[in-house]
Amino acid sequence: xxxxxxxWIAGKPADxxxxxxxxxxxxxxxxxxxxxxxxxxSDVDTAVAVAAEALREWRRTSLAKRSSVxxxxxxxxxxxxxELAEIITAEHGKVLSDAAGEVQRGLENVEYACxxxxxxxxxxxxxxxxxxxxxxxxxxxxxVGVISPFxxxxxxxxxxxxxxxxxxxxxxxxxxxxxPSAALFLAELWxxxxxxxGVFNVVQGDKVAxxxxxxxxxxxxxxxxxxxxxxxxxxxxxxxxxxxxxxxxGAKNHMVVLPDADLDLAADAAVSAGFGSAGExxxxxxxxxxxxxxxxxxxxxxxxxxxxxxxxDGRRACDMGPLVTASHRVRVSSxxxxxxxAGAELVVDGREVEADGAAExxxxxxxxxxxxxxxxxxxTDEIFGPVLSVxxxxxxxxxxxxxxxxxxxxxxxxxxxxxxxxxxxxxxxxVGMVGxxxxxxxxxxxxxxxxxxxxxxxxxHAYGPDGIRFFTRTKVVTTRWPDPSxxxxxxxxxxxx
Ligand code: NAD
Numbered sequence: 001x002x003x004x005x006x007x008w009i010a011g012k013p014a015d016x017x018x019x020x021x022x023x024x025x026x027x028x029x030x031x032x033x034x035x036x037x038x039x040x041x042s043d044v045d046t047a048v049a050v051a052a053e054a055l056r057e058w059r060r061t062s063l064a065k066r067s068s069v070x071x072x073x074x075x076x077x078x079x080x081x082x083e084l085a086e087i088i089t090a091e092h093g094k095v096l097s098d099a100a101g102e103v104q105r106g107l108e109n110v111e112y113a114c115x116x117x118x119x120x121x122x123x124x125x126x127x128x129x130x131x132x133x134x135x136x137x138x139x140x141x142x143x144v145g146v147i148s149p150f151x152x153x154x155x156x157x158x159x160x161x162x163x164x165x166x167x168x169x170x171x172x173x174x175x176x177x178x179x180p181s182a183a184l185f186l187a188e189l190w191x192x193x194x195x196x197x198g199v200f201n202v203v204q205g206d207k208v209a210x211x212x213x214x215x216x217x218x219x220x221x222x223x224x225x226x227x228x229x230x231x232x233x234x235x236x237x238x239x240x241x242x243x244x245x246x247x248x249x250g251a252k253n254h255m256v257v258l259p260d261a262d263l264d265l266a267a268d269a270a271v272s273a274g275f276g277s278a279g280e281x282x283x284x285x286x287x288x289x290x291x292x293x294x295x296x297x298x299x300x301x302x303x304x305x306x307x308x309x310x311x312x313d314g315r316r317a318c319d320m321g322p323l324v325t326a327s328h329r330v331r332v333s334s335x336x337x338x339x340x341x342a343g344a345e346l347v348v349d350g351r352e353v354e355a356d357g358a359a360e361x362x363x364x365x366x367x368x369x370x371x372x373x374x375x376x377x378x379x380t381d382e383i384f385g386p387v388l389s390v391x392x393x394x395x396x397x398x399x400x401x402x403x404x405x406x407x408x409x410x411x412x413x414x415x416x417x418x419x420x421x422x423x424x425x426x427x428x429x430x431v432g433m434v435g436x437x438x439x440x441x442x443x444x445x446x447x448x449x450x451x452x453x454x455x456x457x458x459x460x461h462a463y464g465p466d467g468i469r470f471f472t473r474t475k476v477v478t479t480r481w482p483d484p485s486x487x488x489x490x491x492x493x494x495x496x497x
Contacts, residue, residue: 011197030360054198312356
C-alpha cells in the first residue's frame with residue numbers, strides 16, 4: 001500500500017475514498033511512492049461550496065489581519081523550506097539545491113503579498129464636482145482556481161495563491177497530478193499560519209477536475225500555467241464560461257550570442273540555463289543563436305562544460321536529475337533521434353548517460369546539437385528536456401528574425417558587451433521577458449511574469465502588480481452628502497460643476 005495523496009478541503013484532508021486515482025513516482029528510482037486522488041465533479045462542487053462559504057468572512061477580514069496571516073505563513077515557509085525542497089525532489093526529481101531555489105523564489109511572492117495594505121490602497125478625489133467626492137477601491141473577485149504544472153510544484157502555486165488570498169479571495173488549487181504533495185504541505189502551513197479553513201483548498205486530479213473548475217459558475221477567475229495547447233484550451237473554455245482567465249503556456253527560449261560577448265560567460269550561462277532542472281523549466285534556454293563568427297568556439301566551450309555535468313539522484317549533490325516520468329523520458333529521447341535524422345550535428349549524446357542513481361530512474365543525459373535549422377522538430381517543438389540546440393546565423397538581424405519568427409515569446413537573452421546592441425535588442429525583440437547577459441530573466445516579485453504570443457493567453461501577467469489587478473475588481477464610489485443647494489429635479493446627464 002502506498003500513501004494516498006488526497007484533496008484538502010475545509011482545512012483538512014478529504015476522507016472519502018476516491019473513485020479514480022493516479023500513480024506518483026520517485027523519478028530517480030522509478031519506484032511508485034504514492035497514489036493520488038483524482039477529483040470528479042462532485043469533489044470540485046464540494047470544494048467550491050466550502051470556498052464560497054469561507055469567502056463571506058474572509059473578504060471582510062481587515063487588511064491588518066490578512067497581512068498578519070501572510071507574515072506568519074512567510075515565517076513558517078522560511079523555517080520549513082528544506083522539508084518542502086525534499087518533497088519536491090522526491091516527486092519531481094530536480095536536485096535539492098534547485099528545489100530550494102524554487103522555494104526561495106516562491107517566498108519572494110509571499111513577501112510581496114505581505115504588503116497588501118499598501119497594494120490595495122485606493123484613490124480619492126475630493127470635490128471632483130462641487131461637494132461631490134469620488135473614491136475607488138479594489139475588491140476580491142471571489143472564488144478563484146489556480147491550475148499548476150509539474151515543473152514548479154511549489155513556486156508556481158506561490159506566484160498566485162498569496163496574492164489571491166491577500167486580496168480577499170478564496171482559492172482552489174489544482175496541482176499537477178505528477179507531483180501533488182507540495183500543495184498539501186503548503187495547505188498545512190496556511191492552516192498553521194491562521195488562515196481560516198476553506199479559504200485555501202486543494203483538489204487533486206486531471207482534466208476532469210480542470211473542466212469542473214472551468215465550468216463552475218461560482219468560480220470567478222482562473223490562473224493557469226502549463227503547456228500551450230492546454231493553456232489555449234483553458235483560456236477559451238474559461239472565458240466562454242464568463243471567467244477572468246490568465247493562462248501561461250509553453251516556451252522556446254533563445255539566447256543570442258554576439259561576436260563581442262565574453263564566450264566563457266555565455267557558455268556557462270547556456271549550460272546552466274539549458275540543463276538546470278533537466279531542461280524542465282519554462283524559462284530554460286533551448287536554442288542558442290550564435291552570430292558569426294563565434295559558432296565554433298562557442299560550441300566547443302559549451303560541449304566541454306556539458307561533458308563535465310554529473311547526472312544522478314537529486315539527493316546526491318549531482319548537477320542534474322532525471323526526467324519527471326518514464327514516458328516523458330521516451331518522448332524527449334525521441335527528439336534526439338529526430339534531430340539526427342533531420343541532419344543536425346549531435347555534439348554530445350545524452351542517451352547513454354551513466355547516472356549516479358538507481359538503474360530504474362528516468363535518466364537522460366545532457367544533449368547538445370549544433371547546426372540546427374529552424375524547420376527541424378528539435379527547433380520547432382518545445383521538448384522540455386535536456387536538449388540544447390545551437391543555430392548559426394550571419395548577423396544580429398538574422399538572429400532577431402529567428403526569435404521574432406518563433407510562435408513562442410516567453411523569455412530570451414542576449415550576450416554582448418555592447419550597451420547599444422543590448423538596448424536595441426530589448427526594444428525590438430517580441431518576447432515578454434528579456435535578459436541582458438542574464439540567461440533566465442525571471443522577474444523579481446515586484447514586477448510581473450509573463451510571455452507574449454503563444455506563451456500567454458489573456459492580458460494579465462502573473463504576480464506582482466498584474467497579480468493584484470487580476471485578483472481584484474475596481475469599484476468607484478461617487479458621493480454627495482445632501483445639502484440645501486442640491487438644485488431639485490434634473491433629468492440631464494450628470495455633469496461636473
Ligand atoms: P500540462 O499542460 O500538461 O499540465 C498543466 C496542468 O494542466 C496540470 O495541472 C494538468 O493536470 C492539467 N492538464 C493536463 N492536460 C489537461 C487537459 N487535457 N485538459 C485540462 N487540463 C489538463 O503541463 P506540464 O507538463 O505539467 O508542465 C510543463 C509545461 O508548462 C511546459 O509546456 C512549460 O513550458 C509550461 N510552463 C509554463 C510556465 C510559464 O510561466 N509560461 C511556467 C512553468 C511551466
